[in-house]
Amino acid sequence: MTTGLLLTLAALSIVDSTSFGTLGIPVYLLLVLERSQVSRLLIYLGTVAVFYFLVGVALMLGLSTVLENFGDALYSRTAYWVQFVLGVGLFALSFYFDPKRRKKLGKPERRFEPRLDGPRAMVLLGSTAGLLEVATMVPYLAAIGVMTTSDLPAGQWVPLLAAYVLIMIMPSLVLLALRGVARDWLEPKLERLRVWMTKHSAAAVSWALAIVGVLLVRDAAFYLFFR
Template structure:
């Protein structure tokens, strides 16, 4: 284990700490006016940290090899047709969340706010965010790959992985502490941020669905119509 390896992992963790699940949702929960917001945020962060840690452990222990066993089935024509239908469907559904599309049809704008509540709400919210994001978190997957190829022993990569996940959730923890120290000064700025997130939530969902749908459909179309799988 070298200093260069640790610095590389730390840099990747900092990038991962800015994702929707590890920053945007925690910030929104922190901005809630309820007194239980601190305990609710800690439950959320603890759950998503545990989720990413267990995913990392599974990958380090070779779960990817089990996925590779189904590679042939995933590269078949029926699989690509299903992917194409899913991609087109997601792209079409994205318009139903677009504020401009809804305004032209006289429909009210949709706004998405994370549900607040106890563990029964926070735990599923964190798990959902983790499942949605884990496949797209390139820095996290790269970090797991680096640790795998470095030939680290279990006693070495386990604490490294735990430290990586902790760095991922460090920004909202720091923001929570800052709010406790400078609440009166920070409150107006946080409220403006909350209003902005709420106002643009539907647009973000619309763009996310459209981009994911387009990429899925394009990938399937290339294989089906230009380079058919054998």
């Protein structure tokens, strides 16, 4: 385990901490939940952290097993064609969320406003946010790839993964603490941040899908057409 690896993972986790699921929804919850309901935000953040940790463990174990047993098949022309088609599909799907395109077609812009209820709803909300974002969270997937290719033993990558997801939710925990001691000062700023993130949430999803699609297509096209 090198310092460069640790810095890379820290940088990727900080980027992930600004996503709609790890910051946008918590900011919204901070604004609408009363002090007596703060535990709901903690339940939500805990659900997100556990979800990503378990997904990370599954990917770490699954990727190493797949690479060991099916490495040749994954680098075949058939596999690269599947990757190419998947990339094109993700890129095409990005236009479905693009606010500018929806406006041209006369369709309403998609907004992501979470519904609130009891603790069970917070668990469902956290799980749903994770499911919707995990495939498009390029930094998280990149971090998994970095740890996989670094051949780290489980005794190293498990705590690294735990630290990664903790950093992901840390900004929201800090905002929660600040809200407890400086609510009147913080809430107007949170409201502006909530409005901005809600307004741009669809665009963020669109860009994330497009970026992942382009990366998949570029990698597959290099193998299929330029080798």
